[in-house]
Amino acid sequence: MPWFQNYVNIVEVNAQQNSSQETTxxxxxxxxxxxxxxISKIIKMNLNIVNYATIEVYDxxxxxxxxxxxKFDLILLxxxxxxxDGFALMEKIQPLGIPVIFLTAKNSVYDKVNGLKLGAxxxxxxxxxxxxxxxxxxxxxxxxxxxxxxxxxxxxxxxxDKREVTIQENTVEMTPKEYxxxxxxxxxxxxxxxREQFIDRVWGGDYYGETRTVDMHIKSxxxxxxxxxxxxxxxKIGYRLED
Numbered sequence: 001m002p003w004f005q006n007y008v009n010i011v012e013v014n015a016q017q018n019s020s021q022e023t024t025x026x027x028x029x030x031x032x033x034x035x036x037x038x039i040s041k042i043i044k045m046n047l048n049i050v051n052y053a054t055i056e057v058y059d060x061x062x063x064x065x066x067x068x069x070x071k072f073d074l075i076l077l078x079x080x081x082x083x084x085d086g087f088a089l090m091e092k093i094q095p096l097g098i099p100v101i102f103l104t105a106k107n108s109v110y111d112k113v114n115g116l117k118l119g120a121x122x123x124x125x126x127x128x129x130x131x132x133x134x135x136x137x138x139x140x141x142x143x144x145x146x147x148x149x150x151x152x153x154x155x156x157x158x159x160x161d162k163r164e165v166t167i168q169e170n171t172v173e174m175t176p177k178e179y180x181x182x183x184x185x186x187x188x189x190x191x192x193x194x195r196e197q198f199i200d201r202v203w204g205g206d207y208y209g210e211t212r213t214v215d216m217h218i219k220s221x222x223x224x225x226x227x228x229x230x231x232x233x234x235x236k237i238g239y240r241l242e243d
Contacts, residue, residue: 027051027052027053028052028053028073028074028141029052029053029054029055029070029071029072029073030047030052030053030054030055030072030073030074030075030076030137031054031055031056031057031063031066031067031070031072031074031075031076032044032047032054032055032056032057032076033057033058033059033060033063033075033076033077033078033081033086033089034056034058034076034078034081034103035058035059035078035080035081035082036078037058040056040058041056043076043103043133044056046130046134047134047137050134052137055070055072058081058082059081059082059083059084060081060082060083060084060085060086060088060089061083061084062083063075063077063081063084063089064084064089064092064093064204067093067096067098068204072098073098073099073141073144074098074099074100074101074137074140074141075093075098075099075100075101076101076103076137077089077090077100077101077102077103077120078102078103078104079102079104079106079111079115080104080105080106086102086104086115087114087115087118090102090115090118090119090120091118092200092201094118094119095183095184095187095188095201097160097187099121099140099141099143099144100119100120100121101120101121101122101123101124101136101137101140102115102120102122102123102124103124103126103128103133104123104124104125104126105125105126106125107125111123112125121140121143122136122139122140124136149161151183151186151187153186153189153230153241154230155167155168156182156186156225158179158182158183158186160183163179165179165182165225167225167226172224172225174224177202177203177217178217178220178221178224180201180202181198181202181214181217181218181221182221182225184198184201184202185221185231185239185241186241188241189241189242189243190240190241190242190243191240192234192237192238192239192240193238193239193240194237194238195211195214195215195237195238196211196238197238198214198238198239199211199213199214202214214238214239218231218239227241230242230243
């Protein structure tokens, strides 16, 4: 029997045991990025049984576009999806802080280490049982649920849920791109990022304008947030936010 056919019975038993709890908790939304449509449908069905909302996509580029449009609590990501593989997609979305679990047949130690170093929260090798997948999802979500959705740098505080920036409790008005650029800088503190990386993470891969727009937005951030001494220009590369 194929491994994914074991999902249904196991999950239904678990769902019956926990149905009263599941119906009362806030529904979480999970993005399934899996190019095998049959496996994706099986995963979706069983996550729905235990009250997770799900959206499916079958390639990396579609996943990237979906992530730009929708807010997800967790992503289940197959490494070997077409157009943009799972590792490449992970690099692009890592600054967003969305929890990711890799689901893949790639079982070498190198692949596991690479996935975790890229920022994934877990790495599951097929075949696996649904009950284990559910347990790992719950563990990751529980861990993120305990974390504050606020990031700080010096006197600057960013509320990621409200998309609000404050300095010493005073709200700072930001354009959407200024806000997104600031979040990328703060989540990658002390790391030099190229203009191309900023373009990809803030404006998206389908942006065809000049990289000069990054310089203009950096200039604005420095002025608005008094970060002249902290946003460093890295010659011929880009910028770095330093303590």
